[in-house]
Amino acid sequence: MVRQGKLLEVQDLQKNYGKKNNITKALNGVSFDVLPGEFLGIMGPSGSGKTTLLNCIATIIKPTSGRVLLNGENISAFDSKDLAEYRGSRIGYLFQDFELLDNLTGQENILLPLSIHGIDFAKAHTKLDDLAFFLEITDILNKFPSQMSGGQKQRVAAARSLISNPDIVLADEPTGALDTRSARTLMNKLEGINRSRGRTILMVSHDPNAASFCSRILFIQDGVIFHELRRKHDESQEKFYERILHLLAQLGGGSVNVL
Amino acid sequence: MFSRLIYRNAKRNRKENLIYFATLVTAVASFYIILSLGRQDVILFLKEFESDAIDKLLAQMPIVYLFSLFLLFFLTLFANRYQLNRRSKEFGLYLMLGMRKERLILQLLAEGFITSILALIGGILIGGFLAEIISLTVSKLVGQGIIGHQISLSVGAIFFTIVGFLFIQFIALAILGGRLFNQEVHQLLYEQMDKKQDMGHLKGNVINILVGSILLGAAYWIVLYRFMDFAGLILFAALALGSLGTILFMRGFAKLLGLLANMSERKSTKGLHTFTLRQFQENIANRSTSVAVTSILIMLAIILLTDGASTIMGLENVYTRGPAIYDFTVNSDNQKAEQFLTSEKMVSYVEDLNFLEIGQMKYQDEHGEDDLPLSLVDWSKLREQLIMALPSNYREQILSGEMQYYDISSENPEALNLFGVLEIDATKPYLIPETSYNGLLEAIGETPLNLDSDEIALYFNPDFMPMDDVDIMPVLDRILEDALEERQSLMSINDQEVFIHPSIPMRGLVADRSVEITSAFIVPDQMFEQLLDTETYVSYWNFCIPQKLQEQQGLMKAMMEARDLLQSSGFEFESYLQNFGRKLFYVVAGSYTTLYLGFLFLIIACTVIALQFLTQMKQTGQRYVTLSVLGAKRKQMKQSVHRQVLLTFLLPMSLACVSGAVGIRAMISFVIIYFDDQVLLYPIALTFACLVLGIFVIYGVAVARSADHEIDKLRWKPNID
Ligand SMILES: Nc1ncnc2c1ncn2[C@@H]1O[C@H](COP(=O)(O)OP(=O)(O)O)[C@@H](O)[C@H]1O
Ligand SMILES: [Mg+2]
Numbered sequence: 001m002v003r004q005g006k007l008l009e010v011q012d013l014q015k016n017y018g019k020k021n022n023i024t025k026a027l028n029g030v031s032f033d034v035l036p037g038e039f040l041g042i043m044g045p046s047g048s049g050k051t052t053l054l055n056c057i058a059t060i061i062k063p064t065s066g067r068v069l070l071n072g073e074n075i076s077a078f079d080s081k082d083l084a085e086y087r088g089s090r091i092g093y094l095f096q097d098f099e100l101l102d103n104l105t106g107q108e109n110i111l112l113p114l115s116i117h118g119i120d121f122a123k124a125h126t127k128l129d130d131l132a133f134f135l136e137i138t139d140i141l142n143k144f145p146s147q148m149s150g151g152q153k154q155r156v157a158a159a160r161s162l163i164s165n166p167d168i169v170l171a172d173e174p175t176g177a178l179d180t181r182s183a184r185t186l187m188n189k190l191e192g193i194n195r196s197r198g199r200t201i202l203m204v205s206h207d208p209n210a211a212s213f214c215s216r217i218l219f220i221q222d223g224v225i226f227h228e229l230r231r232k233h234d235e236s237q238e239k240f241y242e243r244i245l246h247l248l249a250q251l252g253g254g255s256v257n258v259l
Numbered sequence: 260m261f262s263r264l265i266y267r268n269a270k271r272n273r274k275e276n277l278i279y280f281a282t283l284v285t286a287v288a289s290f291y292i293i294l295s296l297g298r299q300d301v302i303l304f305l306k307e308f309e310s311d312a313i314d315k316l317l318a319q320m321p322i323v324y325l326f327s328l329f330l331l332f333f334l335t336l337f338a339n340r341y342q343l344n345r346r347s348k349e350f351g352l353y354l355m356l357g358m359r360k361e362r363l364i365l366q367l368l369a370e371g372f373i374t375s376i377l378a379l380i381g382g383i384l385i386g387g388f389l390a391e392i393i394s395l396t397v398s399k400l401v402g403q404g405i406i407g408h409q410i411s412l413s414v415g416a417i418f419f420t421i422v423g424f425l426f427i428q429f430i431a432l433a434i435l436g437g438r439l440f441n442q443e444v445h446q447l448l449y450e451q452m453d454k455k456q457d458m459g460h461l462k463g464n465v466i467n468i469l470v471g472s473i474l475l476g477a478a479y480w481i482v483l484y485r486f487m488d489f490a491g492l493i494l495f496a497a498l499a500l501g502s503l504g505t506i507l508f509m510r511g512f513a514k515l516l517g518l519l520a521n522m523s524e525r526k527s528t529k530g531l532h533t534f535t536l537r538q539f540q541e542n543i544a545n546r547s548t549s550v551a552v553t554s555i556l557i558m559l560a561i562i563l564l565t566d567g568a569s570t571i572m573g574l575e576n577v578y579t580r581g582p583a584i585y586d587f588t589v590n591s592d593n594q595k596a597e598q599f600l601t602s603e604k605m606v607s608y609v610e611d612l613n614f615l616e617i618g619q620m621k622y623q624d625e626h627g628e629d630d631l632p633l634s635l636v637d638w639s640k641l642r643e644q645l646i647m648a649l650p651s652n653y654r655e656q657i658l659s660g661e662m663q664y665y666d667i668s669s670e671n672p673e674a675l676n677l678f679g680v681l682e683i684d685a686t687k688p689y690l691i692p693e694t695s696y697n698g699l700l701e702a703i704g705e706t707p708l709n710l711d712s713d714e715i716a717l718y719f720n721p722d723f724m725p726m727d728d729v730d731i732m733p734v735l736d737r738i739l740e741d742a743l744e745e746r747q748s749l750m751s752i753n754d755q756e757v758f759i760h761p762s763i764p765m766r767g768l769v770a771d772r773s774v775e776i777t778s779a780f781i782v783p784d785q786m787f788e789q790l791l792d793t794e795t796y797v798s799y800w801n802f803c804i805p806q807k808l809q810e811q812q813g814l815m816k817a818m819m820e821a822r823d824l825l826q827s828s829g830f831e832f833e834s835y836l837q838n839f840g841r842k843l844f845y846v847v848a849g850s851y852t853t854l855y856l857g858f859l860f861l862i863i864a865c866t867v868i869a870l871q872f873l874t875q876m877k878q879t880g881q882r883y884v885t886l887s888v889l890g891a892k893r894k895q896m897k898q899s900v901h902r903q904v905l906l907t908f909l910l911p912m913s914l915a916c917v918s919g920a921v922g923i924r925a926m927i928s929f930v931i932i933y934f935d936d937q938v939l940l941y942p943i944a945l946t947f948a949c950l951v952l953g954i955f956v957i958y959g960v961a962v963a964r965s966a967d968h969e970i971d972k973l974r975w976k977p978n979i980d
Contacts, residue, residue, distance in 0.1 A: 104534065
C-alpha cells in the first residue's frame, strides 16, 4: 500500500456543553486521522457524541479545545468568513433529515452550493447530469422535495454534497430517516462513489447495517473513541456486518473497558 | 408567579416584535386622530361661520370612525395572529407542562390587555402629537395669523379611542383564543408553513394571468370610457372586475416567477438568485389573495391621496379674491347703520363706505291682452344685433325657436351669454342708481360713470357671468359703437329712447351673497326713482377695511376685529370672511377624510405585507441555517432577504400604481379631481409621492432589519437523537 498524506486530522478534540456547574462533556479528547479515499464510519450509541464530533469537523460548532486539520490547515481556528469558503465547497454534508430547501427543485438544490460560492455552473451541467445518472435521480431533478420519496431526497442531498468536488463528505446518520430498502440503495451509492470516484467519506451512524459499507469503523462512547474495526481487503459487506454485530454483542454484554 | 409570567411575556412580546406593537400603536393613533377632528384649529375657526356645514362634517366622523374601527379590527386580528403563530411552540410547551387551556387563554387575554394598555398610552401620545402637528400645519397653511391655536387634546376622543381599541383587541384575541382552544398540542408544537409546494401547472398559470389581465383591462376600460354610465353604478362592476383581475393576476404571477427561476438556472447565475426568486414566489403563491388585497388597498390609497391633494391645491383659490371688492355689507336701515359705521369706534375699520340701492323696474300700468304685465323695456333692436353677432349655428337655432333655454357658461360665445341673460332679465330688470355704482368704481380707482339723462349702462354680475376679463365685453362694445356711429338707439324704456354706455368694469356688489342678481341696468338717479318698483327696493352699506390697517394687521385680523364690533352692534351683516370660510370649508372637508383614509389604507397594506413577510421568514428560518451550512455567508443571506423584502413590497405596489394611475386619469377626465393650480401641482405631488414612498421605505427598512435580526439569531441546532 502506498503511504498517502492524511486528509483530515482530528487532534484531542473536546467539547463541553452547558455552564460551570452543569457541564456535559460531549467530546472528551477525540483523536483520529482520515486518509484520502477512505470511507470511515463512526459508531456509537445515542448521546455518545457522534453528532457533536461531526459538527465540530464540519465547523458548524466550535470545539472547546483541540484541533481539526484539513489538508494540514487548522480549520477549527478559522473565523466565520474563511469557514464559509470551506463549507459546501471543500466539505460536503449529508444530514439525517436531508435539509433540502423545500421551495427549490431538486436541481436547484443540487446547484445551490455552486451558486452560493459564485461558481459559474454553466460547466457544471455535465457534472450534474453525471451525478444524477449515477444516483438515479435524473427524472426527479425538476420536482420539489415534497414530491419525492425519502430515499430520493437523500440521493438529491447526496448529489448536492458532491457537486462541488469536496475533499471530504461528512454524513450524519444519512439512513436514519429511511426505510431499509432506501437505506440500502443509498449506502450502495455512497460506497460506489467512494470506490469508483475515490471520494473520501466520513459517516456517523448507530446502524450496523449502514456502517458495514465502510472500510473502517471507529467506536465512540461518552465522548471517547475506544475501538476500531477495519474491513479486510476482500471482506464482503455481509461478512463485515457479521463482525460488527458480533462486536456490538460483546460490547453490550461485557464491560466496555475490556475492549 | 402567574402574573409575573404574564407581565414578562407581554414585555417580551413588545420587545421581540416591534412591528406587532407598532401596529397596535398605529391603530390607536389613527382612532385618536379622527376622533379629535373637532378640536382642530381650522375646524374651530370654521365653526364660527359655517357651523351648520361643520356640524354636518363632524356628524360624518362617527361613520369614518366605525369604518376605521372595522378596518383596524382586521389589522389587529392579523397582527395578533402573527404574534400567536410566532409563539405557538411556547404555548404547546405550556400545555405539555400541564397548563390548562382555559388558563392559557386567560393568560393570553391578560397579556393582551397589558400590551393594549401600553399601546393605548403610546398611541394616544403619538396620536395627540400628530393631531397637534396637523392642527398647527393646517392653520399655518391657512395661515395669515387668523387662526388662534388651541391644544387639540380631547377627552372624548381619548375615551372613544380607548373603548374602540380595547373592543377590537378583545374581539381579535377572543377569536384567536378560541381557535387556539380547538388546536391539538401537536399542531402547536410543530406548526409550520404549508409544506405543499404547489407551484402549479404552467398552463393554468398562463390562463390565470391572461384572465386576470383581461379583467383588469376591462376594468380600466370601464373606468376610462364608461365612468358615468348607469349613474356611476358601473363603477362597482369595474371595482369587482379589477379586484378579481388583480387576484388572478397575482396568482398567475407567482407561478410565472417559477418559470423565471427555471430560466435563470440555465444561465450562469451567481449567489442566491434562484433562492431569492423561489422565496418570493412562495410568499406570493401561498398568499396571492392577500397580496392582491394589499395591492387594491394601495391603489385606493393612491387615488384617495391624489384626490385629497388636489383638494388641497384648491387652497390657493381660497385666498384669491373673487369679483367682490367689499369686505363688509351691512344690511340695515340706512340712517342708523350710517351713524354706527361712521362712529368713533368703527371709523378706523371703514373705508370706501358706499350706499347701495337696488330694486326692480316697474311694469307698464296697463296689462296685456292675456292679463300679463307688460314690460317697460323694449330691447328688440339690441336683440337683433346680438343675434346677428352669434355664430350661425346658434343663430339658426334661435331663429327657428329650437332653443328653449339658455345655459350661461364660459364655453359659450359672449353674444350667446348676453342674449340669454337679457332674454330672461330684461322684462323686469334690476336697477342700480348711478351714484351707488360710482361709489364702487371709485373704490377700485376707476372713473365714475357720469351718465346722460337718456343713457344707461349694463351691469353683469361676474359671479354668474363667466368672462375672461370682467372689464371688457368686446362683442357688446362693437355693437354699441356701431350704433353710436349711426346715432341709433338700441333700446327704449317707457317709450323713451335710451343709449347704452360702453361696457364698464364690473365687480361684486356686496361682500358675499346678499345680492344675487345676474344683471342690472345702471341708470341715472332720477330714472331710478321714476322706474323703481318700490316693493322690491333694498339697500345696503358696503365698506372695505382700510388699506393701511390691512398692511398693519393683515386683512383677516382686521376683519375679525371689525366683525366682532359689528356683531355686538346687532346689525345684520355679511363679510368676505364668510366667503373665505365657505371656500376653506370645501377644502378642509374635501381633503381631511380622503387623506385620512388614504393614509390608513396605505398603513394597513404596508403592515399586512410586513407581517406576512416576517411570518414566512420565521417559518422558513431553518432554510437559512441550511444555506449557512452550505457555505452561504450572513452577508449573502441578508442580501437575499433584502431583495425579497424589496420584491415583496414592489409587486403589489407596481400593480397598484398602474391601476391607481388609470383611476386618477379617469377622475381627471371626468373632473372629479382637478388640478387647477399649476404652481402648486409639482410641489404637492412631490410631497405626497415622497410621503407615500417614505412610508414604504420605513416599513421596508423595519422589515429588513427584523429579518436581519432573525438571521443573526440563527444557530445551528444539532438534532439530538
Ligand atoms: N446543544 C447542546 N446543548 C447541550 N447539550 C448537548 C447539545 N447537543 C448535544 N448535547 C449533549 O451532548 C451529548 C452528545 O450529543 P450528540 O453529539 O448529539 O450525540 P449523538 O449524536 O451521538 O446521539 C449528549 O449528552 C447531548 O445531550
Ligand atoms: Mg446524532
